[in-house]
Amino acid sequence: MRKILILTFLTLLMGTNAWSKGRKTGGSDPAARGVIERTLGYYPKNLSLQVTGRLQDGSDYFSTEVRDGRLTVCGSTPVAVCRGFYDYVRSNNYGVATWSINNIALPEQLDDQALKLVVSPFKHRYYMNVCTFGYTMPYWKWEDWQRELDWMALHGFDMPLSPIGSEAIFARVWKKMGMTDKEIGDFVTGCAHLPWFRMGNMSKLDGNLSQAFYDQTIALEHKIVDRMNELGMSPIYNAFAGFVPEALKRIHPEVKLVETGWRDRDCYVAHYLPSDTELYQEIAAMYIKEWEQEFGKGKYYLADSFNEMEIPFAEKGTQERFDQIADYGKHLYKSICDVNPDAVWVMQGWMFGFQRHIWDPESIRALFSAVPDDKLVLLDLSVDFNYGIWQSEYTWNYAPKIYNKQWVYSTVPNFGGRTCPIGNIDFYLNGHLRALTSPNKGNLMGYGTAPEGVENNEVTYEAISDAAWSSSYMDADEWLKGYTLSRYGKCPEDLVTFWDKMQKSSNRGFSSRAVYRIQVQPFRRLSGCYDTTPTHFEALESFIAAADQMGDNEAYRRDAALYAGLYAFGKADLLAFKIYNSYLEGNAAKAAEQEKEFRRMMLTADKFLHSVPQYDLQRWIDFARAWGVTPEEQDRNETNARRLVTTWGPGRDHDGLNDYSARIWSGLIRDYYLPRWENYFNARKANTTFDFNQWEYQFADKHGLSPVEPYADVVAAAKELVASTKHITNEPEGTIQGWSSLDLQDGKTKFAHFIHPVLYPRVKGIRFTHVRGNDPVTLKRVQINAKGASQCLVDADREISKENPVVELALDVKNRDKGFETIYLDVYLENTKKGGDSNVQVQLLLDEKR
Numbered sequence: 001m002r003k004i005l006i007l008t009f010l011t012l013l014m015g016t017n018a019w020s021k022g023r024k025t026g027g028s029d030p031a032a033r034g035v036i037e038r039t040l041g042y043y044p045k046n047l048s049l050q051v052t053g054r055l056q057d058g059s060d061y062f063s064t065e066v067r068d069g070r071l072t073v074c075g076s077t078p079v080a081v082c083r084g085f086y087d088y089v090r091s092n093n094y095g096v097a098t099w100s101i102n103n104i105a106l107p108e109q110l111d112d113q114a115l116k117l118v119v120s121p122f123k124h125r126y127y128m129n130v131c132t133f134g135y136t137m138p139y140w141k142w143e144d145w146q147r148e149l150d151w152m153a154l155h156g157f158d159m160p161l162s163p164i165g166s167e168a169i170f171a172r173v174w175k176k177m178g179m180t181d182k183e184i185g186d187f188v189t190g191c192a193h194l195p196w197f198r199m200g201n202m203s204k205l206d207g208n209l210s211q212a213f214y215d216q217t218i219a220l221e222h223k224i225v226d227r228m229n230e231l232g233m234s235p236i237y238n239a240f241a242g243f244v245p246e247a248l249k250r251i252h253p254e255v256k257l258v259e260t261g262w263r264d265r266d267c268y269v270a271h272y273l274p275s276d277t278e279l280y281q282e283i284a285a286m287y288i289k290e291w292e293q294e295f296g297k298g299k300y301y302l303a304d305s306f307n308e309m310e311i312p313f314a315e316k317g318t319q320e321r322f323d324q325i326a327d328y329g330k331h332l333y334k335s336i337c338d339v340n341p342d343a344v345w346v347m348q349g350w351m352f353g354f355q356r357h358i359w360d361p362e363s364i365r366a367l368f369s370a371v372p373d374d375k376l377v378l379l380d381l382s383v384d385f386n387y388g389i390w391q392s393e394y395t396w397n398y399a400p401k402i403y404n405k406q407w408v409y410s411t412v413p414n415f416g417g418r419t420c421p422i423g424n425i426d427f428y429l430n431g432h433l434r435a436l437t438s439p440n441k442g443n444l445m446g447y448g449t450a451p452e453g454v455e456n457n458e459v460t461y462e463a464i465s466d467a468a469w470s471s472s473y474m475d476a477d478e479w480l481k482g483y484t485l486s487r488y489g490k491c492p493e494d495l496v497t498f499w500d501k502m503q504k505s506s507n508r509g510f511s512s513r514a515v516y517r518i519q520v521q522p523f524r525r526l527s528g529c530y531d532t533t534p535t536h537f538e539a540l541e542s543f544i545a546a547a548d549q550m551g552d553n554e555a556y557r558r559d560a561a562l563y564a565g566l567y568a569f570g571k572a573d574l575l576a577f578k579i580y581n582s583y584l585e586g587n588a589a590k591a592a593e594q595e596k597e598f599r600r601m602m603l604t605a606d607k608f609l610h611s612v613p614q615y616d617l618q619r620w621i622d623f624a625r626a627w628g629v630t631p632e633e634q635d636r637n638e639t640n641a642r643r644l645v646t647t648w649g650p651g652r653d654h655d656g657l658n659d660y661s662a663r664i665w666s667g668l669i670r671d672y673y674l675p676r677w678e679n680y681f682n683a684r685k686a687n688t689t690f691d692f693n694q695w696e697y698q699f700a701d702k703h704g705l706s707p708v709e710p711y712a713d714v715v716a717a718a719k720e721l722v723a724s725t726k727h728i729t730n731e732p733e734g735t736i737q738g739w740s741s742l743d744l745q746d747g748k749t750k751f752a753h754f755i756h757p758v759l760y761p762r763v764k765g766i767r768f769t770h771v772r773g774n775d776p777v778t779l780k781r782v783q784i785n786a787k788g789a790s791q792c793l794v795d796a797d798r799e800i801s802k803e804n805p806v807v808e809l810a811l812d813v814k815n816r817d818k819g820f821e822t823i824y825l826d827v828y829l830e831n832t833k834k835g836g837d838s839n840v841q842v843q844l845l846l847d848e849k850r
Contacts, residue, residue, distance in 0.1 A: 032049045047085075062118055139626065173290060204267045235298070364399040400442075405442075463479065533730070564608045607709070651700065735841070739838070776838070779827070
């Protein structure tokens, strides 16, 4: 049998790809060797690496075999070889290589193992989101990128985005066209916001990038591109998407620019040059020529002109609109292929899921109609959203077979770089099988992941990368046991319980709002909705309960600090809700005691997370300042960095993005979240409001953080934390935020709340209880919405007052058995007074039998 397998394997190896021609094959590959040597800190004497080229059908593969104590790893590319080595490590539980932990330890003597052959069902494995370059990587230097490229290779990703330096290349183009440094500087954003600048969502904010910055990015991109090429990767570069400085009108007064962007603030405005103009084609050609002169010829070029934006075409459904969309697609592709006929246009498909009110199947077909099938790659980013949040048709069915264009199956497991554990492990292990077996899979050429931020939720990305090399079902429980053994060297029962409870709580599903309530402005409606169920806390308690069995395991100690920090932060979240209700009841003494406990929990969380470098604001600030050449530039970079993880945008007035990038980070907790809540508590004591917008805006302009000392023994501290905080429990099940006098507006007031998905199937009614106050209000209507549709609506017209203190409504909820992830409860009040005297508690009535 073994001889038959080897003969079959050798037959498959007869094909090689263009990349391997002229390259020595069959020997030890220097690029793969470099990855493994940097990962281990040495190169094993009993390890042989061989790059052979792709299989005859173009597939990527790797094989591993240990004979006479020598491990031989073969693969189609250096990336495949690195993946093969890491597969051997993980399969034998010799360690992991993640962003936070690299504990791979090979035994001196390797046991013989039979030949193992793994063929990826995908030609390429795509990695990164355009937003990752803002939420994680804007301030990385070469040493950081080298580690990330090693991580990509070990995890088998060979098709990464690579846009760094594009602003510098565009600056050259704008100067050649006659623009001044000031006009260019006024156009761009600070480097943390460059992803949205590149997509035309915004401009100007924290901009005026220096020539030194441009020079540094060019030098950095050279190193990145060289390493990607050595590893056999296929980088995706930026193309021209049509966004230009408004100053272009000074040079070309004849042009008609389309104002676009998110458009609700001055910095969220961009100007788009239509693709069917000669000037568009000229600028696109200048840019690609300049890029390829600097970095060499590219194959894949990303261009998105309407990401999360309306499109400037005729009325929906008209032939005129379809013709305009087709013309846009034709000219955008032309702007790339006229310069590089071998190039492929790459575009993001997020808008095809997020904005289906704009992008119906006919519009998608029109967009692709004039582009050859092999000259376009669609990154279908939102498969997990189709499945778990929107509950909408997969794009490959919605636009059947993606109209024969090449496409990449991809997911978005993170938003904003948020750090709450989230994501359904079973889906990330097996969701791609639906695409592989679909009659509509069409020209499915790749698999990937597009997290907005990384260096978090490491288990998710281990699952995603394993799935890229599998075409068969993987049992999540068994996989998690294997992952745990690799990460910690053992898997005691407490850790089995930990993962079981995480899968029933935090990792149960998906969320675009994985944020605690205390990470946003105090009790701002539609605030965070992260899991704070008892099961979530029980999961973290189980992890910490394993401490005595784990000894001094470094990976476990790091994760104990992380989970203890999240545990303390979650307890603070529960306390904030209790404090709100204490004030609602008028019990100031009780609130004061709870506030002391709240402060302790916040500072405890901050102190634990100070031991986890990836969860520390100081590291983020240090990265940002390191890019500055002058003190002024260093300060501007720090402001830009602090802004992104707090107000996100310009602040001052609420713009819908405040706290979007909510991180549970040391430094951010003690200097931002905690003081903000203390300002709220002080305002409640004084029965007044507080200007949070102005306070938040000022935080970005500060420099430095207050000091903190880490725990000497994080494991002992974690055990003490759990023992001392078990008394902090949830409010009665179904309790949601009511309202106080400070929450009301004149005339009419609407409150919106999240309903936890676990509770939703059990909702049978709602109760409003007047706690205190002399002013009556009228409960006009209650409505539950999910997936953009009303699931329940009750017109009440009932008074809530001292005389009528309890109002209960039966709620006939639709679609109880649907797994909605985002469910809204809207409460409409009338006859309200701003600052009026009305304090009411609200509770969902639950069916105990469901």
